[in-house]
Amino acid sequence: MPRTATSAQDAVLSGESSGTLERGLTVVRRLAEAPECRLRPGDLARTTGLARATVDRIVTTLVRLGYLRAESHDVLLAPRLLELGNAYLASNGLPDAVDALALRLADRLDESVSVCVPDRDGARFVTQIPRRRALAISFRTGDLLPAERCAPGALFAADWGEAGWELWRARLRSDSDGTGFPALPARRPARAPGQEADFESRVGRARSAGWALDDQLIEPGLLAVSVPVRGRDGSAVCSVSVISHTSRHTTASLAARALPGLRVCAADMEEAIAAPVTGPAAPVVPSAAPSTAAYLRATKDELGPDFLQSLARGLAVLASLRAPGGLTLSATAEATGLARATARRALLSLRQQGYVAVSPDGQRFTPLPRVLELGYAAQSRLTFDQIVMPHLIGLVRRVHDSATVAVLDGDEIRYAARV
Incomplete structure (x- = not known):
């Protein structure tokens, strides 16, 4: 062109x-x-x-x-680096529209639920709700998975044009083990040369069925079922997934249990995403x-x-x-x-x-x-004390005296950190 x-x-x-x-x-x-x-x-x-x-x-x-x-x-x-990611999350409005619905689905099924968005030839988490006492791997907001190693990836690839497929093939040729994806757990050696055809086949099934399955693609024992959440133009804005473990389900039993609720949840998410913003508009320009x-x-x-x-x-x-x-x-x-x-x-x-x-x-x-x-x-993994301790240390060095951080607990205070 x-x-x-x-x-x-x-x-x-x-x-x-x-x-x-x-x-x-x-x-x-x-x-x-x-x-x-x-x-x-x-x-x-x-x-x-x-x-x-x-x-x-x-x-x-x-x-x-x-x-x-x-x-x-x-x-x-x-x-402070979180403010860059927060700008993305605030601008697309997805967390506000889908988080409550994802939490409701997780409570109803007693399973982990995640929401991913397409990002080039991968799927990136924007919401992750782990099941209580879950032993399965848990990802954080911002983690990126390669399309061929997760159920959302097959759904997103169904919308790819030739440029998207070529980007994916080029990356697969240079990094078949996914070493360029730090969020991935260590895995067995790369799959056989049929990996490309296997993914294309899964994409075809996802396009036909309207949902996708992850049968231990990320790590042994981890299962997931995903459905797309579509925007006004019909493309997948994001996906919602239910994640479980082979100790609780087979792929067939997880699909049977999760799909009805997933489809309802996806429809509700589509409605929430399409709904016009109501109430006073947030100021665009800080004072x-x-x-x-x-x-x-x-x-x-x-x-x-x-x-x-x-x-x-x-x-x-x-x-x-x-x-x-x-x-x-x-x-x-x-x-x-x-x-x-x-x-x-x-x-x-x-x-x-x-x-x-x-x-x-x-x-x-x-x-x-x-x-x-x-x-x-x-950064989203940081605990409260990890965030405040460097500031306390810097304050102590400046004033040459002890410093503490306290929070209000009823009508008392509770110390949370001290240097």
Whole structure:
């Protein structure tokens, strides 16, 4: 397809800022994939292929923004990184529309229930409700599974065009064991060469039956039945799955028990997703938004070349896309306090890297599920004390005295953490 003048201009504009932003996001992804989400700067340089000086500037910028934290000789993800994934979840409205319905289904069946969205050639969790006392593997919001290793993947692949299939085949040729999916448990060696035909066959059955089965594809003993939840255009917006174990069900008994409730739940989800938003609209532009650009300029003046302003601006733009249905370019610029041209370059760069989509009319920008790969799953595992302890330690170092965090328990207080 020939490139239009507009698309060529967009490519030039995105190229102006994409390099720094892309390198910064690469550093975040590598940390998210690392054990305990921490690495030394030297290890980051080796795993990303970036120069050590570049890594140091990226780390300095992300630490100053609160997305990373420096601890001894290590760099690790910080809880503020969750705001990027939260922007995606808020903009698509799926959790608000489906979480209560998924919880009701889990209670009714006494089984685990999950909701996934399609993400390139995989399926990414946006809701996971584990059964009480469940021994089966549990995933977190943001975890990504390859399409061929889960029931939702067969449902989503039923909507793929030739480009989607080619993307999947190329990835399978380069990574047949799924090593590029950190959420996957360790598994037996790769399947026989018939893996591609096996998946295509399962996709055909899912397309014909309207539901899909996971018979221990993820790990031995784990079973799942999934049905699609479709949008107004008929494509699968997400899938809802019931997950169990071979100690409780066979594939036939799980399908017989779960499918009636799953179909009702999916229909209710489709109705909830299609329902117009009622009540007062949430403000699109935060009242203190213009201070974002001012803060970045002041920080650049303070830190000089060690602070990568284009990286900071790109992340500010991504975090601003929280409104249902996304934001226009003008609203994005207003929400961040950035110039329209600056906001546009950041949006085009994020689109080029697969984190943002533009509406068919070219007017609104929305985050894509890939945003959740930026540490969301890892950070959602943090406990309360893991979140507050670094802040307490920093406070103690500044005031040279003890510090505590307490919560209200009735008419008393209960200490939750102390340094």
